[in-house]
Amino acid sequence: MKAGARGFDSKLVHSGAQDDAHGSVVTPIYQTSTFAFESAAHGAECFAGKTDGYIYTRLGNPTIRALEDCVAALEEGCGAVATSSGMGAVTTAYLALLKGGDHVVSTASVYGPSRILMEGHLAGFGVASTYADTSDLDAMRHALRPETRMVYVETPSNPLMQITDLFAAAELAHANGALLVVDSTFASPYLQRPLALGADVVLHSVTKFINGHADVVGGILAARDASLLQKLRKMMTLTGCNMDPHQAFLVHRGLKTLSLRMERAQATAGRVAHWLEARPEVDWVRYIGLPSHPQHELAARQMSGPGAMISFELKGGLAAGESLMNRVKLATLAVSLGGVETLIEHPASMTHSGVAPKERAQAGISDGLVRLSVGIEDADDLVEDLRQALEPA
Numbered sequence: 001m002k003a004g005a006r007g008f009d010s011k012l013v014h015s016g017a018q019d020d021a022h023g024s025v026v027t028p029i030y031q032t033s034t035f036a037f038e039s040a041a042h043g044a045e046c047f048a049g050k051t052d053g054y055i056y057t058r059l060g061n062p063t064i065r066a067l068e069d070c071v072a073a074l075e076e077g078c079g080a081v082a083t084s085s086g087m088g089a090v091t092t093a094y095l096a097l098l099k100g101g102d103h104v105v106s107t108a109s110v111y112g113p114s115r116i117l118m119e120g121h122l123a124g125f126g127v128a129s130t131y132a133d134t135s136d137l138d139a140m141r142h143a144l145r146p147e148t149r150m151v152y153v154e155t156p157s158n159p160l161m162q163i164t165d166l167f168a169a170a171e172l173a174h175a176n177g178a179l180l181v182v183d184s185t186f187a188s189p190y191l192q193r194p195l196a197l198g199a200d201v202v203l204h205s206v207t208k209f210i211n212g213h214a215d216v217v218g219g220i221l222a223a224r225d226a227s228l229l230q231k232l233r234k235m236m237t238l239t240g241c242n243m244d245p246h247q248a249f250l251v252h253r254g255l256k257t258l259s260l261r262m263e264r265a266q267a268t269a270g271r272v273a274h275w276l277e278a279r280p281e282v283d284w285v286r287y288i289g290l291p292s293h294p295q296h297e298l299a300a301r302q303m304s305g306p307g308a309m310i311s312f313e314l315k316g317g318l319a320a321g322e323s324l325m326n327r328v329k330l331a332t333l334a335v336s337l338g339g340v341e342t343l344i345e346h347p348a349s350m351t352h353s354g355v356a357p358k359e360r361a362q363a364g365i366s367d368g369l370v371r372l373s374v375g376i377e378d379a380d381d382l383v384e385d386l387r388q389a390l391e392p393a
């Protein structure tokens with residue numbers, strides 16, 4: 001990193017730069033599967049971990065390293081491990097930090113596949129789990145068991161924007177001998193730094209705000225200390241869910257404008273959320289920046305802004321939501337989130353359709369809920385698009 005890059009935005013631009021022979025301002029794409037050793041002894045030293053040299057791209061690569069170092073600096077962690085997808089990061093955290101006989105307490109309204117992987121597959125290896133409303137500290141406390149070894153929190157949660165108090169969750173987890181792992185995808189490091197609040201591992205689907213351009217799938221984990229980082233890196237290399245150099249180059253390129261994108265999308269989201277809340281067709285709106293959000297004040301303490309994700313339900317329920325999604329013209333009907341373009345989707349039939357209806361209802365994901373990921377288009381155009389979609393011709 002360049003001397004003098006102390007603030008978040010300077011780190012965004014300058015962290016993770018890797019030296020190369022030609023003085024490239026941007027880290028090149030090291031499109032290679034393997035790296036030549038200087039000698040047999042050097043190869044042996046690399047394998048023994050006695051020197052920092054690169055060996056093989058699944059284990060490490062300068063382009064991937066540049067992204068990892070940048071995210072580690074932003075998250076204030078001791079290092080980071082990039083993965084092929086956000087689910088690769090979730091899988092790595094579960095497998096690296098849990099074993100048969102352990103118990104996990106997790107946020108009930110997490111991204112569907114994070115829950116399905118735990119309840120449907122890790123359970124088969126003897127890992128038990130309890131899904132609780134972690135925005136309620138008593139519910140989280142009651143869910144803990146003596147054998148709880150991980151508290152897995154998604155905050156803000158997908159798609160309900162529930163906020164878990166990370167400082168309190170870290171205290172609860174640590175007092176119980178458990179690690180706190182936080183999926184911070186909805187916030188991005190620009191709005192929230194879980195490690196500074198006591199979390200042990202923070203992970204992201206970089207597919208979303210970190211890359212920000214809807215053109216790459218990827219994930220990353222950052223760890224509080226070197227022993228956790230080593231466990232995560234070892235599991236990532238064993239499961240083979242590594243990022244590739246071209247993917248890392250694109251993500252690092254997108255990441256540099258995170259602050260600018262987030263500021264603009266968040267300002268527009270605030271306007272859209274207030275507008276939606278005042279519409280007669282709308283039953284309720286869940287946006288962290290609205291005083292009506294149940295954890296509005298906690299979010300204001302824990303995050304530096306409310307972000308760009310909105311969930312809402314129309315009074316006409318599912319049918320009205322479907323009609324809205326079919327009638328928007330500027331917003332795109334698609335899953336994923338966190339890009340420069342506004343996306344609209346229906347969690348019950350799309351992102352969270354794999355979660356059983358009963359569990360979905362318990363987690364508060366109603367059938368009429370519509371999720372909006374606000375991009376950086378003109379706020380006036382987005383409001384007009386929603387207006388024409390809401391009002392019958």
Ligand code: LCS
Nearest residue numbers: 085086087111185205207218335336351
């Ligand atoms: N964690 C969160 C909070 C997510 O929203 C997602 C994906 C993942 C992890 C997994 O990341 P991936 O493997 O897709 O990079 N969320 C999606 C969503 O809400 N719509 O489409 C994907």
